[in-house]
Amino acid sequence: MMSAMDIDKVLSVHNYTKKDSFDTIYHVDKPPEKAVNIYEESKMMFQDNSVPTFSMTTSECDEVLLGTGGTTVPRSEYEKLDFERMKYTIAVRTLLNMKFTREELATHSQTGKASPPFIGVKARKPQLDPVRVGDIRLHVAQKYNIDTSFVNKAITVALADARKTKKRKIKKDDSD
């Protein structure tokens, strides 16, 4: 029978150190100081509202470029997406699933920052690759003409759900 903390450890992809003077766990590595700046920089790249286009030969055009970071998804899969009918939250989840493994989604957070109510209590999760996330964020925001803050919220929820799904699976496998 695994405890909740045991499951968190399984879902940890980093090394941790336990300080003697505090009964809390800290990351060895540094938090991503430029997490927010990355958003702003990506936004600035897009400020002329230019849509990034591909200037490659036909044979190389089977990938659709999502943003300025160079993130692509297979054209065949992309064209299957019905953005008109899909809610932007589902678009976010679909694109995240295309560019990241379930494992990555379950073990990373959008910013790499600790949860404010659990600073020094819960281990901070590493940041999901900001380039791919940034491209997805801006692609969805542009597609739906909504503020990136809404997309960010959808990403956060999607990652939280991915983690919970993984947790349930671990718990189930453990009890078997």
Place this chain on the structure above:
Amino acid sequence: MMSAMDIDKVLSVHNYTKKDSFDTIYHVDKPPEKAVNIYEESKMMFQDNSVPTFSMTTSECDEVLLGTGGTTVPRSEYEKLDFERMKYTIAVRTLLNMKFTREELATHSQTGKASPPFIGVKARKPQLDPVRVGDIRLHVAQKYNIDTSFVNKAITVALADARKTKKRKIKKDDSD
């Protein structure tokens, strides 16, 4: 020197009981089971997109009706609001400040439900009058043509900020 828990007690407007077997605090009263249903019912009232109008004499028209719940604000104050320039989050805060005292905003939550991460740890706050909140919610959602879920988020943040402001004031007064 007041502790964080002392401040929470000052901000509590309900009676609490402490169970012997748990080191946690519970409300004596019941949680609002129909919190979500109230939203849905309000939404249904509006589903014909009818804008509630006043059919009173001029002398009684110095109040603007916000929604079907009968919540009104002084017309003189309402007409000062520049919704075109104001973000919906600010509109939410402004209307909340018109219809509730700082004390109410600092001591109540939107749903009356406990925070999931703090169930049995932090005392549940009573629900802010759902009629007035519902009228504000729908008025803003309609004005900005946005989903009520965004307005709900803005309300939640506004209440959290009101509480923090109050907390800082209590701490300051205590240290004086």
Place this chain on the structure above:
DNA sequence: GTTCCAATTGGAT
């Protein structure tokens, strides 16, 4: 099984 939601928090803006 998947998706959505709100309360809490510290910090950033």
Place this chain on the structure above:
DNA sequence: GATCCAATTGGAA
């Protein structure tokens, strides 16, 4: 000082 934000959680839809 006021406003905005994201990580965490349990439960609802």
